[in-house]
Amino acid sequence: MKDGIDTKVAEIIDNAFDVTDITYVPDINDSKLTFGNKGLKLTATTLYIDMRGSTAVLNNHNKTSVAKLHKAYFHTIVTIAKSLGGEVRSFNGDGMLVLFQGTTKKKLSNAVSAAMKMKWMLTSSDSKVKKKMEKYSSVNFGIGIHYGDIICxxxxxxxxxxxDLVWIGNAVNKSVKIGDKIHNDIGISSYVYSNLEDRVKYVTEKDWYGNDVKKDIWKTATIEYNGSDETYYFTTYHLEVT
Known part of the structure; x- marks a missing residue:
C-alpha cells in the first residue's frame, strides 16, 4: 500500500496539470474528469448556504426528526436553485454549494434572486416551509455569494x-467566508454588488412628495480575507416564492 501511495503522489505532484475550459457545471460522472492531473475550468457565481445549530437540534430531537429537517431544508434549497439556473454541488454536512455558470449580469443576479427566495422560504411568517420546520426547530443559516473562475x-x-469533486478558487472560498459572517441574511462580495441588475439591488419607495425613488437595499461591512480587510455587502431583504 505504501509503495502504491508513494507512486501515485509522485505522479500527481511531478507532472503537469491539464485544465480544459468549459461552459457548463460538471458532475461526478463527467467523462472529461479522471483521477489523472486533469481539471475543468468554468466561470460562475457561487452561492454557499450553511445551516447552523444542527448539533443543538440533534441533542434536542431524535435522529429521525433531524433527518426530516435536513430533507426539508435540502429540498427547498435545491428546488429554488434549479428554478433559476443553479446547479447544486458539494453537499457538505449542513452546507451546500450552488453554481450559476455564466458571465452575464443576469446570471449573477439570478444567484442573488435565488438567495432571496431561499431566505423567504426559511424565515418568512407566510412560508409554510418555515412553519413546518419550526415544529422541531427554527433554522439559522448564512448565505454568501461571490463570482469568478473555478477549477473542478x-x-x-x-x-x-x-x-468526489473538489471546487477550487476564490469564488468558492470567499462565498464560504462571507456566508460564515451572515446570520439568516445574504452577503455578497463587492464584485457581485457592482454587477447586480436593479431588480435585486434597489426597491422603489415614495419620498416626501410622493415621487418614486430607488432605495439601495444593501449595506456594507468588512471581512478579513487573504490577509486584508475587504468590503462586502449584506441585506435583510427577501423575495416571496409564489
Missing part, C-alpha cells in the same frame, strides 16, 4: 463511494 477536479480512487 476529481479526487479519491476508483469506486462509486470513494470519489
Amino acid at each position: 477536479t476529481k479526487v479519491g480512487i476508483t469506486g462509486e463511494n470513494n470519489r
Whole structure:
C-alpha cells in the first residue's frame, strides 16, 4: 500500500496539470474528469448556504426528526436553485454549494434572486416551509455569494463511494467566508454588488412628495480575507416564492 501511495503522489505532484475550459457545471460522472492531473475550468457565481445549530437540534430531537429537517431544508434549497439556473454541488454536512455558470449580469443576479427566495422560504411568517420546520426547530443559516473562475477536479480512487469533486478558487472560498459572517441574511462580495441588475439591488419607495425613488437595499461591512480587510455587502431583504 505504501509503495502504491508513494507512486501515485509522485505522479500527481511531478507532472503537469491539464485544465480544459468549459461552459457548463460538471458532475461526478463527467467523462472529461479522471483521477489523472486533469481539471475543468468554468466561470460562475457561487452561492454557499450553511445551516447552523444542527448539533443543538440533534441533542434536542431524535435522529429521525433531524433527518426530516435536513430533507426539508435540502429540498427547498435545491428546488429554488434549479428554478433559476443553479446547479447544486458539494453537499457538505449542513452546507451546500450552488453554481450559476455564466458571465452575464443576469446570471449573477439570478444567484442573488435565488438567495432571496431561499431566505423567504426559511424565515418568512407566510412560508409554510418555515412553519413546518419550526415544529422541531427554527433554522439559522448564512448565505454568501461571490463570482469568478473555478477549477473542478476529481479526487479519491476508483469506486462509486470513494470519489468526489473538489471546487477550487476564490469564488468558492470567499462565498464560504462571507456566508460564515451572515446570520439568516445574504452577503455578497463587492464584485457581485457592482454587477447586480436593479431588480435585486434597489426597491422603489415614495419620498416626501410622493415621487418614486430607488432605495439601495444593501449595506456594507468588512471581512478579513487573504490577509486584508475587504468590503462586502449584506441585506435583510427577501423575495416571496409564489
